[in-house]
Amino acid sequence: MILEAAMLYVKQGKEKEYEEAFRKASEIISSMKGYHSHELQRCMEEEGKYLLLVKWETVEDHIVGFRQSSEYQEWKKQLHHFYDPFPTVEHFEKVKLS
Incomplete structure (x- = not known):
């Protein structure tokens, strides 16, 4: 399983x-295929x-399965006009400590 993390900056007054x-x-x-869960966190120190x-199950489920889908086009239509600047998206995997 992988974790997608995106820092989002929403235009002032549009929160x-x-x-x-x-x-x-x-x-x-x-x-979407490979999706497990998601959460949106609001920053307490910085408005917007x-x-x-x-x-996601795999990074491909996000990059290929979601980002190259028609569903992603609808996601973009509904959300991307709120962002300034456009978000940085990164993928992480859990570090095995034992």
């Missing part, structure tokens, strides 16, 4: 509208800053 749009768009991502965490 409530964004959160509602994100609630609706969540149906899109949660229907969010952290999106998504668990």
Whole structure:
């Protein structure tokens, strides 16, 4: 399992509208192959800053399965106009400590 992490900066004054749009768009991502879970965290120190965490079975499920799908086009339509600048997305894997 991998973790997708995206730092999101939402245009000033659009936070409530964004959160509602994100609630609706969540149906899109949660229907995708390889999807496990996601959460959106609002920064307490900086207005308009969010952290999106998504668990995928594989990185390919995100990069190929989701990003190259028609569903992603709808995701973009619903959410991408809120971001400034465009988010940086990274993938992480759990470190085995024992």
